[in-house]
Amino acid sequence: MALLEVKDLQVRVEDREILHGLSLTVNPGEVHAIMGPNGSGKSTLSHVIAGKPGYEVTGGQILFRGEDLLEMAPDERAAKGVFLAFQYPVEIPGVATMNFLRTALNAQRKARGESEYSTPDFLKKVREVSKSLNIPQDMLKRGVNVGFSGGEKKRNEILQMALFEPSLCILDEMDSGLDIDALRIAADGVNALRSPERAMVVITHYQRLLNYIVPDFVHVMAKGSVVKTGGKELALELEGSGYAQFEHAA
Amino acid sequence: MVAVQETVDRVRRIDVDQYRYGFETLIESEKAPKGLSEDIVRFISEKKSEPAWMLEWRLEAYRRWLTMTEPTWARVNYPKIDYQDLYYYAAPKPKKTLSSIDEIDPEILKTYEKLGIPLREVAILEGVEPPPGGEPSEQRRIAVDAVFDSVSVATTFQKELKKAGVIFMPISEAIREHPELVRKYLGSVVPTSDNFFATLNSAVFSDGSFVYVPPGVRCPMELSTYFRINERNTGQFERTLIIADKGSYVSYLEGCTAPQRDENQLHAAVVELVALDDAEIKYSTVQNWYPGNSEGKGGIYNFVTKRGECRGANSKISWTQVETGSAITWKYPSCILRGDHSRGEFYSIAISNGYQQVDSGTKMIHLGKNTSSRIISKGIAAGKSQNTYRGLVTAHRKATGARNYTACDSLLIGDKCGAHTVPYVEAKNSSATFEHEATTSKISEDVLFYCVQRGLSQEEAVGLVVNGFVKDVLQQLPMEFAVEAQKLISISLEGSVG
Numbered sequence: 001m002a003l004l005e006v007k008d009l010q011v012r013v014e015d016r017e018i019l020h021g022l023s024l025t026v027n028p029g030e031v032h033a034i035m036g037p038n039g040s041g042k043s044t045l046s047h048v049i050a051g052k053p054g055y056e057v058t059g060g061q062i063l064f065r066g067e068d069l070l071e072m073a074p075d076e077r078a079a080k081g082v083f084l085a086f087q088y089p090v091e092i093p094g095v096a097t098m099n100f101l102r103t104a105l106n107a108q109r110k111a112r113g114e115s116e117y118s119t120p121d122f123l124k125k126v127r128e129v130s131k132s133l134n135i136p137q138d139m140l141k142r143g144v145n146v147g148f149s150g151g152e153k154k155r156n157e158i159l160q161m162a163l164f165e166p167s168l169c170i171l172d173e174m175d176s177g178l179d180i181d182a183l184r185i186a187a188d189g190v191n192a193l194r195s196p197e198r199a200m201v202v203i204t205h206y207q208r209l210l211n212y213i214v215p216d217f218v219h220v221m222a223k224g225s226v227v228k229t230g231g232k233e234l235a236l237e238l239e240g241s242g243y244a245q246f247e248h249a250a
Numbered sequence: 251m252v253a254v255q256e257t258v259d260r261v262r263r264i265d266v267d268q269y270r271y272g273f274e275t276l277i278e279s280e281k282a283p284k285g286l287s288e289d290i291v292r293f294i295s296e297k298k299s300e301p302a303w304m305l306e307w308r309l310e311a312y313r314r315w316l317t318m319t320e321p322t323w324a325r326v327n328y329p330k331i332d333y334q335d336l337y338y339y340a341a342p343k344p345k346k347t348l349s350s351i352d353e354i355d356p357e358i359l360k361t362y363e364k365l366g367i368p369l370r371e372v373a374i375l376e377g378v379e380p381p382p383g384g385e386p387s388e389q390r391r392i393a394v395d396a397v398f399d400s401v402s403v404a405t406t407f408q409k410e411l412k413k414a415g416v417i418f419m420p421i422s423e424a425i426r427e428h429p430e431l432v433r434k435y436l437g438s439v440v441p442t443s444d445n446f447f448a449t450l451n452s453a454v455f456s457d458g459s460f461v462y463v464p465p466g467v468r469c470p471m472e473l474s475t476y477f478r479i480n481e482r483n484t485g486q487f488e489r490t491l492i493i494a495d496k497g498s499y500v501s502y503l504e505g506c507t508a509p510q511r512d513e514n515q516l517h518a519a520v521v522e523l524v525a526l527d528d529a530e531i532k533y534s535t536v537q538n539w540y541p542g543n544s545e546g547k548g549g550i551y552n553f554v555t556k557r558g559e560c561r562g563a564n565s566k567i568s569w570t571q572v573e574t575g576s577a578i579t580w581k582y583p584s585c586i587l588r589g590d591h592s593r594g595e596f597y598s599i600a601i602s603n604g605y606q607q608v609d610s611g612t613k614m615i616h617l618g619k620n621t622s623s624r625i626i627s628k629g630i631a632a633g634k635s636q637n638t639y640r641g642l643v644t645a646h647r648k649a650t651g652a653r654n655y656t657a658c659d660s661l662l663i664g665d666k667c668g669a670h671t672v673p674y675v676e677a678k679n680s681s682a683t684f685e686h687e688a689t690t691s692k693i694s695e696d697v698l699f700y701c702v703q704r705g706l707s708q709e710e711a712v713g714l715v716v717n718g719f720v721k722d723v724l725q726q727l728p729m730e731f732a733v734e735a736q737k738l739i740s741i742s743l744e745g746s747v748g
């Protein structure tokens with residue numbers, strides 16, 4: 001069974017239709033890149049899958065392991081294994097990162113009917129993962145994303161991805177605001193999480209990120225739908241020709 | 251969209267009228283006739299078997315009160331209070347001298363049990379064997395004075411405190427047993443002429459707590475008073491007086507609840523603190539009076555005057571308050587920094603939801619040299635509430651080297667509430683250093699969505715963000731109070747999102 005099936009999805013924000021009949025199928029173990037110019041609806045797609053308020057689905061459906069995702073509250077989707085790495089992770093002052101990670105992880109486990117992590121197990125796990133991502137321990141004591149650099153914020157997103165072990169990871173413009181070294185560290189973190197059970201949807205404007213996270217499929221979005229699908233070579237092709245051709249075609 | 255609808259439904263399922271202490275205790279009570287007059291003042295004084303000087307003090311206050319008008323400067327709106335339509339005295343019946351806790355009306359004991367207030371010392375007294383392998387129960391050693399409507403019904407640990415020389419008793423008893431102390435200090439921080447509500451309190455106060463810590467004594471346990479208004483149409487006018495003599499230390503906690511009623515009830519308390527040389531008083535309040543229902547009906551009108559005086563050099567007074575209840579809160583715990591090098595602190599969390607109105611803050615009055623003060627205020631407004639911080643920091647001509655740091659932060663949840671900050675800063679000498687910082691922010695949709703995307707429910711997300719916001723103040727509370735306060739904050743904000 002497909003992990004994620006988006007069928008003929010139509011989405012409005014206020015009076016404007018942003019997605020008109022978008023379809024996408026993602027199987028376990030696959031990495032899909034979604035590329036497209038600004039305003040093509042890439043981020044809208046990621047938000048609607050994760051359940052962000054403010055979008056009206058006027059047609060189509062989203063199935064996650066065959067279940068209707070649109071019927072679930074955002075926190076239920078998270079517990080089912082949908083993870084969205086934010087383009088702009090928010091700051092939560094006064095809430096220590098460690099406390100946040102633990103509260104969230106245990107909330108998810110509780111929702112799935114699993115037992116909560118014991119403190120030593122949790123700490124061990126966080127230490128392992130944060131070390132591999134080059135995240136210093138004192139960063140975990142600071143407020144969530146408060147005073148973090150752009151690179152630290154993105155690494156914090158990947159840290160959560162590694163801890164929560166979701167089956168679907170959506171990475172929204174992970175490369176924005178990162179220099180080349182920070183990008184490499186983040187990409188290495190993501191690559192370490194690739195597995196036959198886990199699928200990833202990588203949303204990006206530039207081809208650059210895909211040199212580090214090599215996708216199995218590339219979809220080009222323009223004006224609210226997928227206009228072309230191909231292998232990883234499609235990204236390189238776009239690097240040369242740009243998006244203009246698709247904007248006219250759409 | 252379905253997800254949004256889900257959230258809306260979930261929030262709707264939450265009963266806004268979540269007040270958990272709204273039950274009523276059915277006991278017989280003895281009341282003074284309704285209304286206020288010299289006769290009522292005399293009645294109260296007589297009920298308490300007070301000496302003549304105390305009655306005179308009350309009558310003087312009453313006569314002055316008749317000439318005063320209710321203040322209108324606070325940002326609160328309420329229908330005119332008919333002061334003749336209230337009972338000024340209500341006491342559980344029969345009132346006889348109790349020699350042990352077992353003689354207290356079992357209904358009252360049950361009330362405090364339901365509220366989680368320990369009136370029985372038994373389990374936690376010395377000599378009680380801890381369970382095998384268990385810890386000795388050190389952590390719950392808190393002495394309690396329980397005030398039910400107009401009278402104190404029980405004060406625990408009195409004997410043990412006496413051993414340390416600490417006097418902790420209902421003020422009505424202190425007036426009879428320690429008149430020299432009461433006469434010396436009562437009204438010395440909040441004079442009978444202070445303000446409309448304090449003057450009213452001076453005339454009709456019926457009970458409250460009295461604490462005296464002798465020189466050099468560190469009070470061996472936390473002291474606390476638990477106030478409960480039970481009777482209908484009854485005002486509660488308690489009076490608390492705490493004196494920390496030279497070099498002593500005391501930490502005092504205050505909690506309050508009331509039954510859920512459709513009528514508004516008046517609570518006009520006065521708290522006076524006096525710290526002599528090198529003494530320290532830490533006063534913490536968790537105020538959870540009934541706030542009214544989701545339509546704004548009922549709830550307590552909380553008009554309270556709290557003031558501490560750092561009378562001696564190097565003395566310190568610290569106020570910490572968590573205000574979640576009451577329909578109207580009018581309250582400004584303040585410090586008069588008279589002693590040189592004295593220090594005043596005010597840490598506040600004020601949460602308003604539904605139709606609550608809060609006008610609260612502090613006054614730091616620097617009189618002595620090199621005095622310092624610190625104000626950390628966190629206001630959280632949700633629902634259709636209005637939340638105002640009102641503060642005054644002033645340095646007298648002679649208060650050279652005075653220092654103050656103020657940080658006022660407001661957090662808005664939803665778009666139908668209001669947060670207001672009204673700071674007054676006044677320095678009459680050029681060596682004062684006053685700093686003021688203020689912020690107002692909103693819990694954004696983006697922050698909430700981030701949290702729910704990570705698996706938290708909407709309610710958990712709001713609780714987490716708010717607890718992060720108030721962290722600096724929560725840290726000031728004694729440990730077990732902090733845990734309670736954290737829970738209370740989450741409960742107070744239930745139903746605030748959607």
